[in-house]
Amino acid sequence: MERANSHAHTPASPRLLPWPNPEGKPCYLVTDNNGGYLSRLADDLEAAQLATGTDVLGRARQVLDDPMSPYTEVRYAGIRLAECLNDALRVAESRGMRLVVPDDEEDRESAHERAAPNAGSGLRA
Numbered sequence: 527m528e529r530a531n532s533h534a535h536t537p538a539s540p541r542l543l544p545w546p547n548p549e550g551k552p553c554y555l556v557t558d559n560n561g562g563y564l565s566r567l568a569d570d571l572e573a574a575q576l577a578t579g580t581d582v583l584g585r586a587r588q589v590l591d592d593p594m595s596p597y598t599e600v601r602y603a604g605i606r607l608a609e610c611l612n613d614a615l616r617v618a619e620s621r622g623m624r625l626v627v628p629d630d631e632e633d634r635e636s637a638h639e640r641a642a643p644n645a646g647s648g649l650r651a
Contacts, residue, residue: 542620544571544613572617579610 540554543564547553555564586603589595 539623541565541568542616542623543568544575544616544620568620572620575610575613575617579614582606582610 538556538558540556543553543555545553555568557565559565582603586607589599589603
C-alpha cells in the first residue's frame with residue numbers, strides 16, 4: 527500500500543526573497559506555485575547575486591594580492607565583498623528554508639544516504 531504524500535495539503539512555507547522590503551526588513555513569498563513569476567524572478571536574482579559575488583571575489587583578490595594597492599581600493603573591495611557575502615548568506619538561508627524535511631526515520635535515513643553516498647570512502651581527519 528502506498529503512503530499518501532503528507533505534504534499535499536499543507537500550506538506552502540514562506541520563501542525568503544533575495545530583496546528586502548522598502549524598510550529594509552526581510553521579504554517573503556507564500557505560494558503553491560514554485561514556478562510562478564515571482565519565484566522565477568527570485569531565482570534569477572539569486573543567480574545574478576551569486577555570479578556577482580564570484581566576479582567581485584576575483585577582482586578583490588587582485589587588489590588584496592597587490593601590497594601597493596591604495597587604501598581606497600582595498601576599502602572599496604572590502605565593502606563590495608561584505609555586500610556580496612550578505613547576498614550569498616540570504617540565498618543560503620532562503621534555500622535552506624526550502625529543503626524538504628523527511629517525515630519519518632526511514633525517510634531521514636534514505637535522505638542521509640543520498641546526501642553522502644561515499645561517506646565511508648572519504649578522507650578521515
